[in-house]
Amino acid sequence: MLRVVKARLWPAVIFLIILSGCLGAPMAPMEQAPPPPPAPAPAAGGQPDQALLEDALRGRTLGNAEVVNLSDRLLAEGNPALSDEKTMARLEILLLKAQKNPDKVNRPVILRNLGIVHFHQGQYKKARQELQDSNELNPKDARTHYYLARLFVQQGEIYQKQGKQKLSRQQFKRAAIEMEQARKLAPGNPTYKQELQPVKPRGQGR
Numbered sequence: 001m002l003r004v005v006k007a008r009l010w011p012a013v014i015f016l017i018i019l020s021g022c023l024g025a026p027m028a029p030m031e032q033a034p035p036p037p038p039a040p041a042p043a044a045g046g047q048p049d050q051a052l053l054e055d056a057l058r059g060r061t062l063g064n065a066e067v068v069n070l071s072d073r074l075l076a077e078g079n080p081a082l083s084d085e086k087t088m089a090r091l092e093i094l095l096l097k098a099q100k101n102p103d104k105v106n107r108p109v110i111l112r113n114l115g116i117v118h119f120h121q122g123q124y125k126k127a128r129q130e131l132q133d134s135n136e137l138n139p140k141d142a143r144t145h146y147y148l149a150r151l152f153v154q155q156g157e158i159y160q161k162q163g164k165q166k167l168s169r170q171q172f173k174r175a176a177i178e179m180e181q182a183r184k185l186a187p188g189n190p191t192y193k194q195e196l197q198p199v200k201p202r203g204q205g206r
Contacts, residue, residue, distance in 0.1 A: 049073050050081075053090050064106040067098040071113040077191050082120050092117045108138035116147055124151060142186035149178035153196045 049070060056062050062070070071091055074081045081087040095114045099107070115130035128151050135144050156171030175196060182192045 050087065053087070053094065056094055057090055062094075062098075064098050064101060064103045064110065067094055068106050068109045068113070071095060071117075072109070075113055075116050085121075088117050088121055092121070108134045108141065108144075111137070112141060112144045112147075115144075119147055119151065124154060127151060140185055142182040142189065142192065145178045145182040145185065146192055149175040149182065150196060151175075152178060 052060075052062075052070060053074070056067075056070075071094070073079070074087060074091055081091075092114070095110055095117065098110050099114065103110075111130045111134035115127045115134060118124070118127035118130065127147070131144055131148050131151065134141065135148065138144070152171045152175035156168045156175065159165075159168035159171060179192065179196060182189075186192055
C-alpha cells in the first residue's frame with residue numbers, strides 16, 4: 001500500500017520541482033521599443049514670407065507691426081519679390097487693410113511701403129502721395145527720401161521727353177535734395193551712394 005502511495009506521489013513531486021525551477025529562472029529582459037525620432041527643427045527664419053503673406057490674405061490675423069516687418073522684408077532692395085506682380089498685388093491688399101487700423105507708430109512705414117508697392121506697380125501718382133504723407137509723419141526715414149528721389153527722377157525724365165526743360169530741371173533738383181537727405185540719414189547704405197537711374201516707363205499717369 002505504501003509503495004502504491006509513493007508511486008502516485010512521484011509524478012506530483014517531479015512536477016513541483018520542474019515548476020519551481022521554471023519560476024526561479026531569470027526572465028529574459030523585454031525588448032524596448034526604440035525612442036521616437038526627434039521632432040524636426042523649424043526652418044531657419046520661420047515661415048517663408050510668401051507663405052505668410054498668403055496665409056494673411058486667407059484670414060490669418062497679423063498685427064500692424066507684423067505687417068510692417070513682413071512688407072519690409074519683401075520690399076528689401078534686391079528681393080525678387082519687387083519685380084513679381086502677384087506678390088506686389090497681394091502686398092498692396094495687406095497694407096491697405098492694415099492702413100484702416102489707426103496706429104501712430106506703424107502708420108508712417110505702412111504708408112511708405114504702400115508707396116514703394118505702387119512705385120513698382122507703375123502707379124506713380126499714388127506712390128508720390130503716400131510717400132509724401134509718410135514723410136510728413138516721419139521725415140527721418142531714409143528709404144522714404146530715396147523713393148521720393150526716384151519718383152522725382154522719373155517725373156524729370158517725362159518732362160524732358162516732353163521738351164519741358166525748366167520743369168525737368170526742377171524735378172532733378174528735388175531728386176538730388178531727397179537723395180542727399182537719404183545719404184545723410186543712412187550714410188552706410190550702399191544703395192544711396194549710387195546714382196539714380198531713369199525709371200522704366202510703366203503705366204505712366206495711373
